[in-house]
Amino acid sequence: MKKYRKVLTVLLLVTFLALVTTGCGGDGSSDTTVKVGVILPLTGSEAMFGEMEKNSFEMAYEELKAAGKTTVGGKEIKLMYEDDQGKQDVARSATEKLVNQDKVAMLSGGYSSACTNVIAGSAQNANVPFLIVTGSSDDITKQGWNYVFRGTAAPASKYTGAFWDMMEKVVDPQSVAIIFENTDFGTSSSKGFRTECQKRGINIVFDQAYEHGAIDFKPMLANLRSTNPDMIFATSYVMDASMIVKQMKELDFNTKLFVGNGAGYTMPEFYQNAGAASDFVASTSLWVPNVTWPGAKDYFEKYKQKFGKEPDYHGAQAYATMYVIADALGRATDLTNAGIQKALKQADIQTIMGPIKFEDWDGFTNQNKPNTYVVQWSKGKLEVIWPEDVKSASYVYPVPKWSER
Amino acid sequence: MEDAWIKFGQTVICGILLGGMYSLIAIGMTLIMGVMKIINLAHGALVMVGMYVTYICSTNYGIDPYIGMFIAMPVLFLLGCLIQKYMINRLVEVDSILPENQVLLTVGIMLVLTEGIRLFFKSDYRSVVTSYSSNTVFLGDMSISVPLVIGFIIAMTFTFLLHMFLTKTDLGKSIRATSQDRDAAVFMGVNSSKITMITFGLGAALAAAGGSLLLPLFYLFPDVGHLFTAKSFIITILGGLGSTWGAAIGGLVIGLSESLGATYISMGYKDVVGLVMFILVLLFLPGGIRSLVKR
Numbered sequence: 001m002k003k004y005r006k007v008l009t010v011l012l013l014v015t016f017l018a019l020v021t022t023g024c025g026g027d028g029s030s031d032t033t034v035k036v037g038v039i040l041p042l043t044g045s046e047a048m049f050g051e052m053e054k055n056s057f058e059m060a061y062e063e064l065k066a067a068g069k070t071t072v073g074g075k076e077i078k079l080m081y082e083d084d085q086g087k088q089d090v091a092r093s094a095t096e097k098l099v100n101q102d103k104v105a106m107l108s109g110g111y112s113s114a115c116t117n118v119i120a121g122s123a124q125n126a127n128v129p130f131l132i133v134t135g136s137s138d139d140i141t142k143q144g145w146n147y148v149f150r151g152t153a154a155p156a157s158k159y160t161g162a163f164w165d166m167m168e169k170v171v172d173p174q175s176v177a178i179i180f181e182n183t184d185f186g187t188s189s190s191k192g193f194r195t196e197c198q199k200r201g202i203n204i205v206f207d208q209a210y211e212h213g214a215i216d217f218k219p220m221l222a223n224l225r226s227t228n229p230d231m232i233f234a235t236s237y238v239m240d241a242s243m244i245v246k247q248m249k250e251l252d253f254n255t256k257l258f259v260g261n262g263a264g265y266t267m268p269e270f271y272q273n274a275g276a277a278s279d280f281v282a283s284t285s286l287w288v289p290n291v292t293w294p295g296a297k298d299y300f301e302k303y304k305q306k307f308g309k310e311p312d313y314h315g316a317q318a319y320a321t322m323y324v325i326a327d328a329l330g331r332a333t334d335l336t337n338a339g340i341q342k343a344l345k346q347a348d349i350q351t352i353m354g355p356i357k358f359e360d361w362d363g364f365t366n367q368n369k370p371n372t373y374v375v376q377w378s379k380g381k382l383e384v385i386w387p388e389d390v391k392s393a394s395y396v397y398p399v400p401k402w403s404e405r
Numbered sequence: 406m407e408d409a410w411i412k413f414g415q416t417v418i419c420g421i422l423l424g425g426m427y428s429l430i431a432i433g434m435t436l437i438m439g440v441m442k443i444i445n446l447a448h449g450a451l452v453m454v455g456m457y458v459t460y461i462c463s464t465n466y467g468i469d470p471y472i473g474m475f476i477a478m479p480v481l482f483l484l485g486c487l488i489q490k491y492m493i494n495r496l497v498e499v500d501s502i503l504p505e506n507q508v509l510l511t512v513g514i515m516l517v518l519t520e521g522i523r524l525f526f527k528s529d530y531r532s533v534v535t536s537y538s539s540n541t542v543f544l545g546d547m548s549i550s551v552p553l554v555i556g557f558i559i560a561m562t563f564t565f566l567l568h569m570f571l572t573k574t575d576l577g578k579s580i581r582a583t584s585q586d587r588d589a590a591v592f593m594g595v596n597s598s599k600i601t602m603i604t605f606g607l608g609a610a611l612a613a614a615g616g617s618l619l620l621p622l623f624y625l626f627p628d629v630g631h632l633f634t635a636k637s638f639i640i641t642i643l644g645g646l647g648s649t650w651g652a653a654i655g656g657l658v659i660g661l662s663e664s665l666g667a668t669y670i671s672m673g674y675k676d677v678v679g680l681v682m683f684i685l686v687l688l689f690l691p692g693g694i695r696s697l698v699k700r
Binding site for chain 1: 408412415416419423519520523527528529530532534538539541548550619622623624626627628629632664667668671672675676
């Protein structure tokens, strides 16, 4: 009995403390700041991307501050970061904390599609505007959620816009193989690719998901080789991507073209780890530093100088998103959730990711129409090869065999 | 037909080679498990720290990972000894804290190690590129990567040396005695706190060795440890808690079944194969491989 009483006391104390702290949190919305919650994976296996996006947010914020654009209606914009650890349950509690305790005016962030989906759902329920940075699985903007906006990220199945154009004019494969990691992003993008293939009558000879973080991809690659496809379409995060091409080289496995679907295949780490095996690997991409949008090159140089590392399109997404946020908050007639939602809906702004407007099309809600590119690695440099009017180098197709390099 | 055999051979060989390295990491865990009677959930983090030591040796001083391993091992041995002496031992000495709760401390240690490394190295993915990283030997038509073969040979050598150490030396015998019955060992004059310290150090050093052997094949980031904790946990159960040979065989079994699963079922279900084996073992062979040997 005594033991139970002790437990009971502790329980009561904990409940009391919890009540007190949440009580304090409720009064936290002050008159001098507009709080913007940013949820990113700052620890866990996706932390590298979260870090890059946070750095880019901060960089953009400093620039905006210097230009006096971080003060709206006499209030200072304040970014409040929360870590989702790349886990859905953590993403949900982070969202709830920001919404209920910190009473943020709007939310942003969202790296992995799985987490973004969770944040979007909670934000919509609470009627808090959520501007997505990266999470790109199709269904997030297909739910008719009017408080969820996606500007800098394309729906996963639309990463391939420019690529299909190139397929028609150059590659024209008879058979393709699809490999993808079994996550929201991987499944969503391969689904889009599969439907396109079926529509165009391209034969899919191999179609398999894999578990992220494997050491040995050869079992899958050996199975893949025996189907002898003209082209391989792969969706992977960064280190899996380099493991796959390295092991293809080890197996002396040749195909006419290997195309990655953004993500891992455009990262500087891909080249650093895969080395020579990265040569001639093509990828779809949403952004490249030498793209013609104003400010893109400056962002790239400035980031590289400041953080000693090259950013890729993920960083650019965060950077551009910060500008969209400042623009919307600056235009909002009142800084309530509904007011900001309205301002976002009317956004029409030029960023380093191209023009951003939130439109309803093809079943998507508040989804910007993406600009996509096809890039190809050449001796450690990422060259734009399609669309032809913005290309920085000519494409190499079919790619030389491993033995002939 | 011919092709099918090549594929089968390749699957089996690669599975066993990779399994050899899993074994080495799991042996470290099982050794600590045997003596301490607690699951060390910081084990993967120790593997990760070991990998970072080897990584620094390789990138800053140009030391080959296979030689850097011999720097990582003593460093981790020391780290393991310190963790045991100044952290875990303090909890073990308090009777009112149940062993199940001592496990929580190892989770804390894991977090500190992971975030500490993140502080210095950021979350970037890193890898060591050596001249032989992507070399392969061809056995008939099967392509087998050189670092996999070297890693396997070194891992098996270490396993054998450890076996000799545990069976032939005084210190080794004391470790085994402590793991069988701590009280009896203490009565026989074994200094049990010294033994547990050395065992923890040894486990950590083996973890570092396993990690370093994987480095030329794999990559590195602060959270890579979870992967190894999970894997060695399954292997430890599979082998029978605290059994060195059980863990060695368990590692090979897991490596092999993952590889077969990846080739003949799907790479998406690679981990499922290992986990299904784990459940089957718990259901039908709760004592693990060790109980088979004892029968």
